[in-house]
Amino acid sequence: MHFYQIIAEIIFWLLVLITIGGGFLAIGARMLIHSLMGLSITFLGVAGLYIYLGSFFISLLQVLIYGGAICIVLVFGIMVGYTPRQIVETRIRGENLLLAVPTCGLAVALLYFAIRRTGWVPAAQRLADYSIERVGHTLLYDFCLGFELISLLLLVGMIGAIIVVNSQEEESGGQ
Amino acid sequence: MNDKILIDYMYIGLFFLCGIAAAGAPILISLLVRPRTKISQRTLQTYECGNIPFGQSWDFRHGIGFYLYALMFLAFEVDVLYLYPVATVFHKVPAFRAVGLFVVFLGILALGLIYAWRKGVFLWTSEKKIY
């Protein structure tokens, strides 16, 4: 049993390494597509961590939604916006610094409090199952409103994008 | 996590690793047996049907329509994948609640689709001139 624990430990740290390494690639790369690749590696690493936590379904969702849909949105965002060859200038001073530091600080603080408030149970000791039926039951009864709000949010985002595009096209003479 | 699930993951891991090996092996073999003749500089040009390539393809921007399609895809995929786990407990849920949920979710999706349709997202450039 000891041998398998070591293997499990190695796999866990490997996944963490993939996740964090992808993150560094995402912020460090000079071309936007490379950043995006780093981001998708991070998403895949997180999907692996979900498998590690015992929910295969959530991990598949992570791959499909984040690794698939979100990355495609970002790809198209890059392809229609910047030309991908433009090197992103990382200018961290002036107003950028003023905006970036409080935002990051807030994010870190929120994460910290969330982590402190959670009662952590080691994955091996948890007996609850995280099968797809269980997820469905939870979504249907406990977090139903949240998910309807997410779909509303996505709808609003979509409508907003359409409005922005249409007003741009009217300005440029229907081209 | 019980043993059966662990063994399932081992299968998945092994299949993935062997898939990478199966993809890499032909390339390796090819690198070993390929002919090593001198290639002229023209061979390494970007292929544009014999013309001298014009610019880099990375420097072109693409139509904004693609982005809208991607956003709509995101909305659809998130909502539909939410309904997947619901489908597995569909037979245990009271009829009114289950059908109501489907109506609300699919209704929101349909609203987005109808809005995009009305606003001409599905029109392509040639049609827009008439419009």
Next chain:
Amino acid sequence: MDILSNIPPHLFRMIIAVAVVLGFVFANATVMGYLERKLAGRFQRRLGPMEVGWHGILQMPVDGIKLIAKQLIVPDNVAGILFYVAPLIAMSPVALPFLVIPFAPGLQVIDLDVGAIFVLTMISFNTVAVFLAGWSSNNNYAMIGAMRAVAQNIAYEIPILLSVLAIGLMTNTFSMKGIIEAQKSIWFIIVQPAAFIMMFICSIAETNRAPFDLPEAESELTAGFHTEYSGIAFSLFMIAEYTYMFVNCCLVATLFLGGWKGIPLPFGDYSSCIWFFAKVYFLMFVIVWCRWTFPRVRFDQLMNFAWKYLIPFSLVNLLITAILVKLL
């Protein structure tokens, strides 16, 4: 509980499974490559490959050897590592969907409770590979092909998701075995004909095959996203395409055509396996038939067909299914 005693028989089974599956991936590409060329010939009233072996039956192995022994030309302008990684990403996950496909009652590697979703996830990797291939080539044809491929794949993925969900509502499980068991009395093609037709059309589009092969439309884009790939890298894309075609057909056959079920044949346990492969290869034959029968659609027609017809119809189909399942 002691996992150590569990491993050895499974290890043996794992190795056999992975060897068989990878062998099958290459064999399937060979057989389909031959069949496609032969059928293309027949549909166009010519003979197809005839020279190598009896009726050209050795054509594909010979081609395989030729492709492996060819130069790998990497143009100057490509994006370095991504150019090499793209065929690997296309090829690496092809073995994974076979894990959950039930070929016969006892012939399934593992039965996940999310089997159908697992297959869909693995198929969606192909989009990434195609985009990376097109982008990293730094070639106008490849770039346009890649953009088209992604736009097309995302548009046609939604009806597939909705059709699978319609089946899931009736079976309340996404395990491939469970879905086949649920078709004991009646195949779902009779209950859900609209979902079957839409899913089959979308499977053709997802694998980038004619009449939806816009990403590699040779009359406008030379070879589309794999313009710059030569030799074995190109054939890896082709092998992956044929494998995804097979996997998609397996999914359709499992979900709608009753999987391994059929009239009993006098081959004992093998008969269910024969039924499964017969159904899958019949669907593949129909795909090849479509390819050589229908002209290629235009890109705006392609996108509009997905967004204006398939998606609204599958939404309505899903809603009707949800209501009827609860009423009946």
